[in-house]
Amino acid sequence: MRLGCGFIKNVVNVSRNMVLAPKHQLYRYQILPQEVNLREKLRLVALESYLLNVAGFAAQENGFGSMGMIERGVTWVLSRLGVEMTSLPNQYEWISIETWVQDYGRIATVRNFIIRDSEERVIGYAMSQWALIDINTRRPVDLRNYPEFTVFATGETVPITPPARVPILDDIPVVGEHKVVYSDIDFNGHTNSMKYIEWMLDTIEPEYHYAHQVRRFDVNYVHEITQGQTAVLLRAEHEGSMVFEVSNGETVACRAMVHWLENE
Amino acid sequence: MRLGCGFIKNVVNVSRNMVLAPKHQLYRYQILPQEVNLREKLRLVALESYLLNVAGFAAQENGFGSMGMIERGVTWVLSRLGVEMTSLPNQYEWISIETWVQDYGRIATVRNFIIRDSEERVIGYAMSQWALIDINTRRPVDLRNYPEFTVFATGETVPITPPARVPILDDIPVVGEHKVVYSDIDFNGHTNSMKYIEWMLDTIEPEYHYAHQVRRFDVNYVHEITQGQTAVLLRAEHEGSMVFEVSNGETVACRAMVHWLENE
Structure with a gap:
């Protein structure tokens, strides 16, 4: 009997080398053929997809995942994302994504990410801002209505500029x-x-x-x-x-x- | 410290309930938000993607993965695929895909799949036919040049009709x-x-x-x-x-x- 080894988030390897800070979560993935370009490097769209999935899983584990929030009449929407990469992983390479909540304010919560390669070298950082909206009115909801989630805010940032307000250009073709x-x-x-x-x-x-x-x-x-x-x-x-x-x-x-x- | 639980192929769970036949391999996946449609059911494109990734990982473990074959001047191409599903998994549901080689002939090898839901009920079967081509001439190569891979042919089929030759219609708009x-x-x-x-x-x-x-x-x-x-x-x-x-x-x-x- 042989067992396959694709798509594993290997919990054993995770704990082998790293001790995570409190309220941090870690996910490991193997880059798949459909996620790379001709240069065999991870595509930006696939990278964003990983970040959003990690955000979803981490929120779920913390008790404020989308599924549960929808039952309460609200849902998370991503408003801004900023990503800086020093290198991009290759096809079939393993990466890990560490994530935590930095801030939990009135109208937005900030979630950060560290992206590491298979040697656990940092290859990028990301910072995301999320709002909670009413699923019927689609209007923002005051996060202070959910004070139980403030305990996840660590105050810890990442060493990149927060997500920029993208300039509104006049004559953009x-x-x-x-x-x-x-x-x-x-x-x-x-x-x-x-x-x-x-x-x-x-x-x-x-x-x-x-x-x-x-x-x-x-x-x-x-x-x-x-x-x-x-x-x-x-x-x-x-x-x-x-x-x-x-x-x-x-x-x-x-x-x-x-x-x-x-x-x- | 908390550890995430997304995207795991949980090897422990796999062996808990199932004993695989010799030369069969098993992979477990969790269906992600970007892989489902408005009805929260797995999309056909995402399903095919899973099958092809599983084929790739299984071949790799058997010693005839694409990466190694390319070094030998040849590569696998999928020629036909047939899939039958009785139901489709939902968002965030776990599925398992069991795979093995049925046949290893002169011009094609047949790989089969069983797709199971999180309760290990069979929800579908698939059969795929692959050829080996020369990476330069793009012409098929005789598989008998690689007799070492015949040991993986089990002769075991799946209870669906083999991939059909899709009819060539005259006035298809x-x-x-x-x-x-x-x-x-x-x-x-x-x-x-x-x-x-x-x-x-x-x-x-x-x-x-x-x-x-x-x-x-x-x-x-x-x-x-x-x-x-x-x-x-x-x-x-x-x-x-x-x-x-x-x-x-x-x-x-x-x-x-x-x-x-x-x-x-």
Whole structure:
């Protein structure tokens, strides 16, 4: 009898080398073929997906996961995310993601992440800001209504700038559009957050992607795009970064900013 | 200190209830939010992705994984896949996938799969046919050049019809097209096999998807589509199934057939 070894989060290895700080949680993953690009490096969209899944699992373990919150009439929405990577993992490489809550305020909670490679070297940091909204009105809810979760706020930050407010540019040109289709739609009937990023990055020629890698990535989620709508994609260069907007033609849904480094 | 519990393939649980037959391998996964549709059921594309990843990991453990084979100048290509599901797992549900090699012939090897839900009830079966091609000429290689792998052929089948040759229809109408973009391209510079399926299914109105679920799915991979090409998507009803073709405008790349069941 042989047992497979794919997709394991190996709890034994985790505790082998690291002692986690209180209220920190750790997850390990193996990078899969569909998550890498032609250079066999983890795609930005797959990286964001890992961060959001880790946030979901960690919240669940702490007692404030989305499933339980929805039963209480509210749900978490990601408003801002900032990610800085010094290197990107390769296909089949193991990574670990350590996460904790930094702050738990009135209108937002901050969750941080450290991303490590298979040798447990730090390869990146991320900081995310989340709001709680009423599932019917879609309006923000005062987090002080849930004081039981303040105990998870550690006050511990990560050594990167918090997620930026992505600049609103005046004459940002339309570079493409995307009709929302079945594969874009989440379990909640809205476009999956990662899809905005995929559409943005797909407006860039593949050759540019292969010649560059992401150094810093900021995203601001503003509104949702729903089934049947067409996303309009805008992009411009701005102070050494690429700035993106995704709108439904009227309202901006998402803004993002990517600072690229040229590959050696 | 708390340890996360996402994405585990829990080897302990695996051995608790099941004794695997010789040369069988088992993998456990938790279904993630981005892998489900509005009905919170596993998407067909995500299911195929699991099957192909499992095939990759199992081959790797047996000593004939793609990475090692590429060093020998050859690589595995999936030619046909047939999947039958009686039910689809939900978001966050655990599934297990058992796999083994049935047959190892001159031009193809057959790998089978059993998909079980979190209660270890069988919810589906799959059968896949793979060929080995020369990485330079892209021509099939005689598997008898690698006789060391014949020991893995168990002769054991699954209780479903083998992957069908999808019928070639005369007047199948064009229902859409898709320009191949960065996110479509694999580590090998070609379109990721799952993307063909995604493009096909995205030609169907979301409402149809929510009213139906996949009962049987057959796919035939014929040619590759590369960067810069535009995929032409064709679809027709045929004897109670939906038949699809994806071509690069000249050559057919992929044919598939889906038999849907109406949801209750």
